[in-house]
Amino acid sequence: MTPTMSPRLFSQKEVAQHCTKDSCWILLGTRVYDVTKFLRLHLGGEALILSRSGKDVSRFMDGPPHRHSENAWRWIEQYYIGDMDRNRAAETETLRKRRKTSENAEEKEQPSVTSHSRVDPETDLVDWQKPLAWQVGHLGEKYDAWVHQPVDRPLRFFQSSLMEAITKSTWYMVPLVWMPLVLYLSWYCYTSLAEEKTRIFLTSEYSVVVHQYSFPLLLLLGMFMWTFFEYCIHRFVFHMRPPANNYYLITLHFLLHGQHHKSPFDGSRLVFPPGLASPIVGGVYLFFTVTFPEGVSLCLFVGGLCGYVVYDLIHYYLHYGSPQKGSYMYRLKAYHVKHHFVHQRAGFGITTSLWDHPFNTVIPEEPSEQETQHSPPSSWFHFLFCLQ
Numbered sequence: 179m180t181p182t183m184s185p186r187l188f189s190q191k192e193v194a195q196h197c198t199k200d201s202c203w204i205l206l207g208t209r210v211y212d213v214t215k216f217l218r219l220h221l222g223g224e225a226l227i228l229s230r231s232g233k234d235v236s237r238f239m240d241g242p243p244h245r246h247s248e249n250a251w252r253w254i255e256q257y258y259i260g261d262m263d264r265n266r267a268a269e270t271e272t273l274r275k276r277r278k279t280s281e282n283a284e285e286k287e288q289p290s291v292t293s294h295s296r297v298d299p300e301t302d303l304v305d306w307q308k309p310l311a312w313q314v315g316h317l318g319e320k321y322d323a324w325v326h327q328p329v330d331r332p333l334r335f336f337q338s339s340l341m342e343a344i345t346k347s348t349w350y351m352v353p354l355v356w357m358p359l360v361l362y363l364s365w366y367c368y369t370s371l372a373e374e375k376t377r378i379f380l381t382s383e384y385s386v387v388v389h390q391y392s393f394p395l396l397l398l399l400g401m402f403m404w405t406f407f408e409y410c411i412h413r414f415v416f417h418m419r420p421p422a423n424n425y426y427l428i429t430l431h432f433l434l435h436g437q438h439h440k441s442p443f444d445g446s447r448l449v450f451p452p453g454l455a456s457p458i459v460g461g462v463y464l465f466f467t468v469t470f471p472e473g474v475s476l477c478l479f480v481g482g483l484c485g486y487v488v489y490d491l492i493h494y495y496l497h498y499g500s501p502q503k504g505s506y507m508y509r510l511k512a513y514h515v516k517h518h519f520v521h522q523r524a525g526f527g528i529t530t531s532l533w534d535h536p537f538n539t540v541i542p543e544e545p546s547e548q549e550t551q552h553s554p555p556s557s558w559f560h561f562l563f564c565l566q
């Protein structure tokens with residue numbers, strides 16, 4: 179919406195009509211938002227929003243049950259479609275209050291809405307009509323904050339359609355390309371081990387035969403090794419902090435991972451395109467062959483590749499799936515959504531938060547509803563201490 183256009187006005191009856199999964203509107207004060215597209219993506223579940231359709235959700239945005247992040251407040255602004263018509267609207271409590279005071283006082287009366295910054299696509303530092311790849315490097319020290327303010331829109335990296343196509347992939351291309359290779363190599367490893375010629379040398383003279391039945395174990399070990407690799411690459415490569423004056427490193431960061439933080443629900447760039455992944459997979463294979471004993475290295479590599487496929491699919495699911503509350507997947511989704519929206523310097527594990535523990539990057543647990551309502555004893559100690 180351009181600043182010169184006056185906002186569309188809706189009557190309360192009109193707003194109330196949009197209360198289904200197919201069309202869901204909510205209010206923040208008198209501002210109207212069409213959140214239909216977001217329902218399925220909401221971490222708290224679609225029911226929490228749907229049950230409040232047509233109503234003012236400002237109170238819920240500040241919790242309980244959850245105090246929403248600054249980014250969640252920004253996010254909602256993308257769905258702004260107009261205002262509730264004060265003349266035609268019924269006398270809601272909010273409106274009655276607002277009519278008593280002057281225009282300036284009105285703004286102060288709704289701190290939960292106005293105190294949060296709003297995203298304005300027109301002033302969002304980049305020109306969205308032009309490809310982003312050559313613009314982001316110029317953001318300099320503003321890049322870090324910009325890239326961690328997510329938006330709900332597809333991104334265009336390059337002018338060339340070919341280049342654009344190379345950087346995109348649908349989720350099912352990952353298992354389609356890599357799983358036949360995993361299956362073939364698994365069969366190859368198993369039959370090679372069955373020949374009982376693969377040995378691990380414990381000393382220069384003493385060696386043990388690697389039996390074919392140890393293959394599942396080696397595969398699982400390879401998958402476990404992947405989880406460590408996943409953590410390291412996400413933390414140390416994808417989340418490297420490019421120097422503000424280095425145009426090329428900022429661009430590289432954006433292409434590798436920054437773009438995913440800027441547009442976390444761009445489905446075409448959620449998994450790594452197999453074409454671009456191939457040389458990396460080849461490099462990892464070489465690394466395994468020089469690091470681990472012959473015969474065993476291939477088994478571990480297959481496990482690692484399998485772990486990678488599982489990781490990419492889980493990551494896709496965490497963005498688009500709606501796992502059941504209380505399930506492992508739900509906990510993973512909550513963890514990953516918080517990595518995107520709130521704690522970008524923590525929560526680097528995707529398929530497991532295991533490696534966040536030894537590296538001290540675990541996202542702190544949110545206090546439960548009861549804990550926020552009834553202050554824990556430590557706060558009372560703190561309170562008494564402060565009084566003295």
Ligand code: HEM
Nearest residue numbers: 213221222226227235238243244246247250253254512519
């Ligand atoms: C339509 C506007 C809304 C938007 C854009 C929104 C956005 C978000 C986002 C981005 C998160 C992830 C954490 C964060 O960034 O704070 C989140 C979590 C959550 N939201 Fe909302 N939300 C909305 C409305 C609501 C409403 C109306 C409720 C409840 C009455 C609600 C309850 C929750 C809960 C309980 C969580 C945390 C779930 C967990 O950690 O397991 N949200 N929301």
Ligand SMILES: [Zn+2]
Nearest residue numbers: 416417435517
């Ligand atoms: Zn990340």
Ligand SMILES: [Zn+2]
Nearest residue numbers: 438442493514
């Ligand atoms: Zn993600």
